[in-house]
Each structure stands twice: as C-alpha cells, then as structure tokens.
Amino acid sequence: MIDTVVESRADVAPRLRTLLLTDLCNSTELVEKLGDTRSAELFQAHDRLVLELQQRWRARLIDRSDGLLLLFERAIDGLGFALDYTRGLRELGKEQNATLQSRAGLHVGEVLTWQNSSEAVNLGAKPLEVEGLAKPMAARLMALARPGQILVSAVAEPLAHRAARELGPRGEQLLWKSWGRWRFKGVPGAQEIFEVGEAGVAPLRVPRNGPKAWRDIPLWRRPAALVAEAAVLAGIATGVWFATRPQPAIAFAERDWVVVGDLRNVTGDARLDDALEQAFRISLEQSRYVNVLSDLKARDTLGRMQRPANTTLDRAIASEIALRDGARAVILPTVAEVGGHLRVSAEVIDPHTQTTVYAAYADGKGASSALASVDDVTEELRQKLGEALASVQKDSKPLPQVSTANLDALKAYALGQDAYGKDRFSEALQLYQQATTLDPKFALAWIGQARTLNAMVRTSEAMAPLHRAQQLRDRLPPREAMYLDGWSAELEAPDQALAKWELLAKMYPDFGPGPQNVAIQMLYRNRYADALAYLRMGTDTEDEDALFYDMQGRALLGLENYTQAAGMFERALQEKGSDSLRRRADVFAAQRKFAEAETLLAKAQVDNVYPWIDRISVAADKGDWANAFRNLEAARKVAGTIEGDPIRLRAFAVTEASLLLASGKKVEAGKLASGTARQSLRALEHDTLADLPDELDLALSATLVALRAGDGQIATEALVALDSRPHLRDLDYIAEMKAVVRAWQSIDAGRGDEAIALLKPFADGSARYQTHQALMQAYLLAGNRVSAAVQAKWLQQRRGLAYIEQGCGQCRQTLNVIDSNQVNRFSAKQ
Template sequence: MQTHPGIAYQFGPFEVNVASAELLKNGRRIRLQEQPYRLLVALLESPGEVISREELRSRLWPDDTFVDFDGSLRVAVGKLREALDDSADDPRYIETIPKRGYRFLVTEVRRVEAAPEVAEPAAAKPEAAKLGEDARRDYLGPLKTGARATRWWLVAGAAILMIGIGLAVGTRMFFPHKVHALTDKDTIVLADFANTTGDPVFDGTLRQGLSVQLEQSPFLSIIPDEKIQQTLGLMGQHVDAKLIPAIAREVCQRTTSAAVLDGSIAKIGTQYLLTLKAVNCKSGETLASTEAEASDENHVLNALGKVSVEIRNKLGESLNTIQKFDTPLEEATTPSLEALKAFSSGMQAVRTKGPEAAAPFFKHAVELDPNFAVAYAYLGVQATTSLEPGLSVNYRTKAYELRDRASEAEKYWITATYHKGVTGNIPKAIEACDLWIQDYPRSELPHVYLGAAILPVVGQYERAFEESSEGVRLRPDFALAYAFRIRAYTALNRFDEAKATYAQALERKLHTPYIDLEMYNLAFAQNDAAGMAQHATKLAALTRLGHTMLSTEGDTAAYSGHLKDARELTRRAMDSAQRGGEKDAPALYSGTSALREAWFGNTEEARRRATLAMKLSSGRDLQYFAALAFAYTKDNARAKALADDLNKKFPEDTIVQFNYLPSVRGKLALNKGDASGATASLAAAAPSELGATRASDLDWTAMFPVFVRGEAYLAARRGSEAAAEFQKILDHRGLVLNQPIGALAHLGLGRAYVLQGDTVKAKAAYQDFLTLWKDADQDIPVLQQAKAEYRKLQ
C-alpha cells in the first residue's frame, strides 16, 4: 500500500488518520509519539508481511541520524504496543519476528478516505492559525511549540528538519537567512559568575538562577554539575573548584561541549550590571554576548532573566520555544535572593555531601520564601531517601500546590513525583513523564524516573529497562541510570545483561551506592555468596544504607530459614536507624519482619512486631505490611480496619487498590473459608501483581497477590491452578529475590502437586524446600509442617 494524505487505516476499534497524524480508538485520540506513530504506519502499509529491521530503520530515522537503533526501535515498539493495549507475549496486533523484524497480524486493514475536514491540510485553513491553545493540546498533546509546529507544517507539506533523539524527537525550525551559533545537538558549560560587587549573596546564586532559566530550554543542553565534578577530578582540581573562565573552558573541551557561558556582575553606583557571553571553548571566540542593568539588588534576578532570554535567542533557539518556555526566574524559583542563595547552597551540598547535608539549606530556603515550590520538591525527595514517607508526602503536596511557581520542566517533575509519592496514581505519573519527554527530548531525567520509581510499581519491567537504557544513552555518565537498568534487567531474569551494565559503569568509573544495592540483589539471584558479601561490605559503612543493608541481610538469612539470625539483623537495623534519628525506617523493618514471622507460623511474634510497627509510624506501605500480617495471624478485625483505612486514604493509589487491598481482602476471605471470594478479590490484582514498591529500598511487595492466590487455590483444592501461581513466583527469581515467599513457593508447589496426585513432582518440590532449609532453625512451625507432610509422601 502507498500512503496518501487523504486516507485513513482502520482495524478493530482503531483508526489511523494519516493526514492529521492521529491514532483514534473508538473515536477518541490516543497519545502516540512520533517514532511509534511512523512505525505503525509502516506496518499498516503491508499488513501480514514481515517488515525488516533495516527497512524500519530507513523509514524511522534519516541516514545521518545518530541513534541507538536497536534500543530505540524496541522502545518504539513497546510504546506502540502500549497504545494498542497489545502484548509481546500474546500479541493481537504486532508480532516480533526474531532477528528479522515485525509483522502486523491483522491482515484485514481497511483503507478508507479520511473525512474531508480532517484530510485538508491544516495550514490551508485560515482558522488553523487562530486555533486556541487548549484545542491544539487536545489535537497534539502538550508538545513543545517546535514539535507542534512541526506536525502542523508536515500537514501543509512545508520543509522541516527532524532530529531523532532516542524515542522522543526534538524539532526546531531553521530560518533560511539566520546563522546560529549552536545547534540542538551541542552542549554548553556554565561558568561561575565573576562577582566584583563584594556582596557574597551573589556567589553561586546567579549561576544557579541562570541554570534554572536555561534548563527551561528544549534547545540548549547544559553539562550537569555531576559531570563537571567528575571532569574536575580528572583535571586534578577539587570537585567544588570555582569555575573561573580558564577552568570552565578546559571542562568544556574535555566534555566535547561547544561553548562556555561566562557571566559577571558589577556594581556601578547604586546600579548593577550583568553581562553574559558565550565563548567557543576551542577557539576562544565570542559566539554571542548580552548585558542588562538592575536599578538595585531587588531587580537583579529580573535582569538575569533578561540576559538568559537574549542569549538563548542569540545562540540559535527559535522565538517560539523561548516564548513558551520562559517562566520568569522570580516565578520559576523565588523573588528572594537570599532564598535562592540558600537553595543554591543546598544543590551544592547535594552534589558534594549528599541529600541529608542539603536538607537544612532547602528548609532555610522555604523559611525565607514559603512559596518556593522547587525547594519543597527537593525536600520531598530528601525525605524519601531518608525513609520518612510521611514527611515526604507533606513536602511533595506543598510543591504540587505551588507548581505554577516553577518552570515547565520542573512542573512535570513535581507532578510526576506528586502522583508517584502522594496520590499513588501511576497512570498520571506516567503521563506527566511522557509529556516531559515530549517537551524535553534531550533530558534523561524523565526516562530515569520512569524506569526507577514509576514503572516497577505496576510491574512494567520491560519498559523500565527501555527507559533506563534511554537515560544511559542520553547521559552516559549518570551512575543512577546504570543502577536502575541493572535493577530492571535483574527483575527480567536477564542476569548477563545486568552484569554487562555493571561492567559499563565500572569502565566509566561511575559509582553510586545504589549500584552496590542492585548488584547485591543480582548476586543473590545467582546464588553468588562472594558477590553478595562484596557489595554488602561496601554498603555497611554508609550512614543510611548501612541499616538498610542490615535489614536486607536479615531477609537473606530468613530466606534460608535462619530465623534467629534474621531477628538479630533486623534488631540491629532498627537500632541503627533509631540512633540516626529516623522514625519510619525502624517501623518498616518491624513491619516486614512481622509479615515474615506470620508466614513462618509464629503468630504471637508476628502480632507483637506488627503492633510495634504501627506505634512507631503509620505510612502507607507499613500499614499494608501490618494489615497482611494481622490477616495471616487471623486477627481479622485489625486487618480489616487497616485495609478499610487504606482504601479511604488512597482511593486512586494504583498499588493500594490493585495490589495491597486485593491481597489483604483475599486472605481475610480465606480466613472465613471463602476460597472463591478470595480468588474473586484477587482478580483485581492480576494486571499489576508483579508490581513492587521500594519500601526500605527493597522490592518487598512483588508478587504478594500471587502467593495469596496460590493459597486460595490450595484451599479450593484446585491443584493445577495453585501450582501455576507458585511456579510463577519461582520463575521470577530476579524479582522476588530474598522475600520469604520465594522460599515458601517451593512448599506451596509441593502441596499443589499433592492435590493433583502427582507424588513424584510433589516429592521433588518438598525436597527443594527442605534442601534450601537444611540448616534452618528447627523450631520454625512451617518447617515442622513441611517435614510432617513430606513424611506422608514416603
């Protein structure tokens, strides 16, 4: 088939209108980014036929485009499948042909003429130029102006240069007679402002303010401070060395950037003069320069905003994107120089000393300006890393309420973190990140946040790997992106690829404690005791992750039935966290150990630990652990009360509604002897049963609904269904890791085979469990039950 601007393709409930570049489902527009859309059109042109990877490469990316083709194609296919509600495991529309390409399975694709009012080029309509912003957003989604203009002019047939950057495609319009100093592939280095005023309030503050202003630009790409610190180390400089022009220019050359931005502020009488110039880091040639005056100190931030806008234009950014992405600095941050100074000091502390050291500066910033949205957002992140979920919720909520006082990029970030950490509405968090990616295709942050914190909650580990990989591609020096790609690979049981990612990080001399945490989990999944010990030793010496590692080691001990050791390690973890002044971490450790005791059959100990946990704190995840522990100890009233409270507090929370509550309600139904009611309750969890929340930096909730469902099938004497559930847990070793259900699934599988009358398989499953627990504490009730059941099979 040949495409034509006036045609549309129809299949099932979907329609693809080529003229308007739209995907519709039952008449409703489905958001679809550029590359997945072009992929869909390519497949629709030849339904039922295999489209080779080489042909797709030529269709989706121009010959001169530099892109990780394999990774980007996988991402495009994944996003297209998501838009079509399709699955790689059970495809209805898109079939992967290994090592060859892809095929569109629906052979009866209807090719029809598009409606005239849609098929007509938009640029030919006078009213198109007057189309309101809301209507354009409905049509195209909230893309950056350049991207909206691109699609508008594609319809009209105008000449546009498309630049592919991974999955999200950035665009800008080049005017024929204007020569630009930079392109949208260049990067720049921000030098420190030379301050000759003698007033220290400007030190670091103006550079921070300029950074906020320029990071609004989808065109410019600033070298991150972490990369600058790494480069300074290679230069033999201190990591927080002042970026005077000579040092900044060398950093620029070493990072293969195009230019340095040098700024200065001087006081002339009562006025201030700000100057800013872009210098070619190789030749030293001035590419652009601008200046602005401020009548007094209170107007310096306004002058800084003016020079940032002018330099963006002079460096080649279109007026369209400047006008859209130009929140005034006083609105994007704060009108208070002192508050911005405190915030700048906090960001410096994050880079050099860690989040805990930054908290006092951010708190001082919001004391000076109670409407400083981004400072609240950073406090919310800091509270999360210090295991204070209640405090994190308060800060994130405040940031969200004030999100209009932030730049466009920061609004997306604040919105995503709010829905992830407060409402728990994961689809809304994903939407915020997808829009962030559309507007800022050169930013690695939305990809990394998706892969690290959002997609795992709903068990989308394939896409989590793709997004983390895109983060690595966009910023190869970002250690956290490697950590989360290792995590995604491990969850997918792709252990060799996880190791290869670790090797890449080592080769680049990148490190973060989270890499060690993920490598500990990978070593556990591969029964690598030496590797576990190596990474545990590195983490044990750290302030917060030290007690996290103690708790993790406790889980590992319990996995093999060493319950006394596990209790001691948990006690030490709680003591360590309490000595550090933390409230929520000890509660989480008590809550997870309560559930462990309940599964092992120690009813009274489980109730004691769950009760203690609820006295220490009352966070969402902790409340779930306690509720499930009470349900397993048949303290039905307390379990139901906690579950009802969760339902009331978190009505739109994805993991609460589709993972936590089905598990608790399913177990409560089992306690009443209602196996069919239990399976009915657990049906809601099926789409996200692989989801995991990072309570205490552990994926402690992954597959709990599967375990309870397996027990429900056992109670209903449906052996084959029960076996399938427990086998599912065993097949996801890289996801379940050292959770107790990973060990107990062997026992559940043996019991399921007994119901089927398959003695041989039942014996093998029991032997697997008893071998794993060969050195276990002998007084554990579940072990005694397992031995008694196994003896009956002899």
C-alpha cells in the first residue's frame, strides 16, 4: 500500500526553467502587531494577489509557507511576477498601516519535475515536485536579499534584461545593478549577482553576507592581509593602479545588438567615408555573436526622435538610439593619418554613460591598407565583447574576399544599400551596377541588383545578376551565401524556397530576411501561428518596421484575432506602412463594420491597385453589386497602367467572374473564368519560374469559378497542365487547389463521398477558405447535413481569413467573402 501512495511520474530528463523563491519578511511580528483577525484578512488579500499574479505571469506555484516557490517558462515572466509582487505587498501594507516586504531570488537552470500520485497528495504531499541544483541556487539568492530586494543570477540576468521591453514603459526604467561575484556553500566557483528593481522601490544595497553565501573577496583584500600590505604598497600604490587598473566592462552577451555610428574621417579622402563605414558593417555582420543594428533601422529611430534622417550618428546620438532600440553597445569608427600611416580605429561605447569601455586600432600604409585594418579592428572588438577566438576565426573571411578591394566599388554599394532601404529602386539599381562595373567580382552587389529588379517587378531581368552572384558564391560571407540560396530558390525553384529560408532563419535567427521570408511563406500557406512564431524569434527590435507589424497583423487577422490585428496594423501605419491601411479596413469589414471600412479605404491612393481589391470585396459583402462592378472597372484602369504585371489583370478577371456568379449570371461567369484560366495556362509557357506558382494558382482559381458556374471543360485542361510540372504540382498550396478543383468535378458528377475523400486530407487547420466551402457542398451532396453544418459554422467564423488569405494576388478574396454570406443563408435553414 505504501508503494502505491508514493508512486509518482517523473520527467525523464531535466528541463530548463526559471525559478523564483520569495520570503515574506517579519511575518511573525506582523501577526503579533495586527492580531489574528486582521492578519487573516491580510493573508487572504495576499493569497488573492498571488493568484492574480500567477495568472498574469503564467506561473506554477510549487510550494508556499511564509514564502513562495514558483516555476516559469521564461525569465522575464519570473521578473515580472517579482516586480508586481513587490509593489502589491507595498499596497497591502499601506492598507493595514504596516510595512510588508519580501525577499526574492530568481535563477534559470535545469530542474527535474514529477507529479505525486493522487494518494500521496491526499496524504499531504504537493501535486508537483521540483528538484535540481537550480532550486538551492534560487534559495541562496533569496537568503542573501534584503527586504524589498530582488536578486537575479548571472544566468537569468541577460535573458530577463534582453526581454525587459516586454514589460512595457516600466521595462525601460528598470534599474540593473551588479553586486559582483559571490560564493555559495556547496557550489563550486563564484557566481555574479545582480539586483533588479524600480526606482524608489528597490533598496539598491549590497546583499548581506551569511553562513551559506558570502562575497568572493581575494586573499589580499581581507582585513588582516590589508594591514600588512598597506605598509609595503603605500609608496607605489598610485603607479601600480595606473599600470594595472582593469578596463571598464560592458555587460555584453551573445546575440546582443550594437549600433555602428557614422565614420569619422579626418584624412580628407572622401572615398573612405561611406566605403569604410560599409566595410565595418560587412566585417561585423560575419559574426554570429554580435548583431549589428541596420542603418535603416537607426534612421527610423532618428525619425521617432524627431531628428532629420541625415543627422550624424555621433557618440550622443548613437547612444540614444542604442537605448531606445535595446542595443548594448555603440561602435564609433575613425580613420585618420597618424605618423605617415593610415590608422583605422574604433571605440566601444557604453550607451548608458557614453564612456569608452574598449578601443582598438590598426595601422597601414595608404588607402589600400584600410580594409585589412578594418578586419583587424573588428576581430579585436569581437573578442573584447566576449566572442571566442575560435569563433572569430571560423566565421570571418577577409573583407576583400567577401566584398571588394576597390574602395570606389564599396562606396557605390554603400550608397545603393541606402537607396534600396528608402525604396528608391531605380537609383539603387544604378549604384549596384556601378559597383559591379568597378569590380565584376563584387558578389554582394550582384545580389543587390537581383533583389532590386525583383522589387521592381522585373523578375526576368533579375535572373542574369542572380546567376552571376551564384558563380561568385565563394566570395560571400556565410550568412549572405545562405541568403543567396534563398533568393535562388525563390526565383528558380519555388518548391524549395521555404526550406532554404527556414535554414537561414535557424542559423541566423536575428537576421531579419530569414525569419521574415519564412513568415511570408507561412502566410501564403495559411499557417498563421507559425508565421507569428518566426516573426518573433529574434532577440531585439532590429526588424520592427512597418512590414514587421503588417505581417503580424495579417497573421492575427487570419487567426480571427481582430483586436490584436487592428493594433498591429495601427503600429504599421505609424511606421508609414501605407499598404496596412487596406488591411486595417479588412479588420472592420470582417466584423461587418462596413462604414468604418469604407471610410478607411476612401483614404487610400486611387492609383494604388491593391486597395481596389478590398473596395470590390466590401461592396460585394454588402450585396451592393452595382458599386462592386464600378470599383472593378476603376481597378482595371489602374492595373492596366502597371507595366510588367499582366497577372494582376487576370486576377481581376477572376474577381469579375466571382461577381457575375454571385449575381446570377452563371453563363457569363463561366465563359469569363474559362477564358481567364486558358490565358494563365498559356502564360505558363513564358513566365519566369518565380511567377509560375502564382500563375498556376490563378489558373486553378479561375477553373474553380468556371466549375461552379457549370463550365467543367477547362478543368481537364488545367489538371493536365499541372501534371506536366511536377516541381510545382507538389507545392502544398498548389496541391490543395488541385484537390478543390477535382472535388468540384466530383460534386458536379454527383459523387459527394469522392469529393470528401479528396478534401479531408487538407482540412488540417491551415486549409484554404474554398477547401472548406467545397467540403460543405460535398457533405450536403452526400446527405450528411450535420457535417455540412460544421463546415458552415467554420466558414461563418473565419471571415478574417476570407479577407486576408493570400494567393494569386488575392484573386479569391471576393469569392471568399461572398461565400461567407451564402453560408449564413444555409445556416438559417438548419
């Protein structure tokens, strides 16, 4: 019987968790002062506070008496609990005219957890047990703390510090104080201890020595030794201090961010201005240890500081940018002539104090030595910031090898990067071309040309510079080589693009193009939760621009989270993301707030083709067919002026066919949809590989509308064309649309069960809206009205998805929205 009582289920392996241990100070004296009745009321209020904070900070309460033992997934959650608990105790104390404080210790480490059996719990055991070295470590920290003090281990501090912005405005005001190295009884090695708190609340006093924890003081600093040493060292103390004083330190951890200030060029050689600044960035960006804040992000922050974009990033300005964006350090490069040599130097600045904590320099002969000197300086800085020498040597190639030895070419590339970041694509293209004219082996500049031409919707022209960059792949830094692989797949092998971007994101999670391009692929596949995870996988705000917020808004709208989606689109609009205006209108429209949606869409530029898609859909959503057709004509006129984008006109043809179908003109709808599908199928013979997935998606969407209008002949042609392209046929979203088309063929033939079998494998949480619509029709045909009602309810509840679903230039948006209303009529009959 005893064996069954103590039986428990233990985790098979340790897990990394955050532990918070607190102790209520002077609780016995408090009970004596207040009396039993008031004390009971106070502790009941205390219990309510703890429960509220558990829910707010996702805490698991393991044990309690006068104190608490809590388990968290993340260090920032544990810190948030401790801060709110400290404030909450102060407020409870004020209500009772008493001082109520706690001591707290926060640590991150591996623990073993297991659940006791129900019999053991009934006999008084805790439901969950936690053991491991992390538990006594947290206890030692708590025992050291003074009343009201929160002590954090060296493991937990960088994790909590980097994520402090999640606490909102107060996270930027937190005080972080290192109390040096301490020794814990039973634990080998010294441990650095930090105090975290809010101004006016945290005591900011040295923790107390105790029998189980004490300051790690060298032998020569102990009182008895100091007396003996003082007599010997008094005469030479000043000289020894200046000769041996340690360099000031900066709390820099792996994947922390740095701001590179503007290069100070005092040589008079203008070629070195932009060229060497870009060289510093390229050299530093080879590191997987140091993250470099992009110049574009720094200029955006200048805008929020209400300063001109061309403001010089000197010590003060760069430090303010670092503080605003969460960067740990500022690097200020300088180039000067010293003693007949060209000296390249750099200072590492603590942005909090604006003091120099590290400096490095390298000398060379003439301008030709500059790039080698930059390599030497950045290598030394990386080591001083804590990167291992082996890592520096492994992840570094000489600048002339990974960029160019031609300073004029490097300057042209730097100016091209600036123009590209400001969406001046024609200017950027000319500058990248100038860079490759000066140095035909400048691989980064060839990549710049390819991505710029793609942004200008000149995909076929992008192939030549892409192929040239591929030939020069060995002249790229490792990160940029993987970036090239992603673009190569995007433009030449779309079925491999997701895997390439996922690999880049895994290797370099803080390099924005990796996670963002994975997120774009996930959005296209309706995998909205996965898209959010990739967008939030970096450590800091480097890529928090309009696109970053807009993509999060799209994912949240696809998940029907209207409130948060609206907030993200508002943030994007604040960052001047004009395209987010139409998506903010979609949030209103998905909730049938048509007046608000139309008010926003009226503010969109009339020569921008994309808001017209939403204007058409909102009118159709209201059943205002006349206005929907008027908006369609206006959209066609705008689309006809866009050079190199014929697919947009075909997408509007699918939209028109959807309107005709919904307004009862099935013959016209079928004829238009079939003709559009054939146009897309013919275009497949001439499109670049990058355009083929969208073109094929459009052809299948047009075929779907034709089938629903009663014209089934085109379906066979479309499926044959698809089967002749196996590299596209196997794309998951193309395979799904193929299944929808085949399912409608089965529905037309009266084979409902066959259609259900085709569609069910795709109804996995990321299915297209039209997949569920076809599934509903198939269930109705099969006589299964219960399952059809389930699909109808799903379609009713996913109006956000109906509006935001990607694919073929959102050619199915209007059809989706119309179907969401027809589902209402079906449900009303149930």
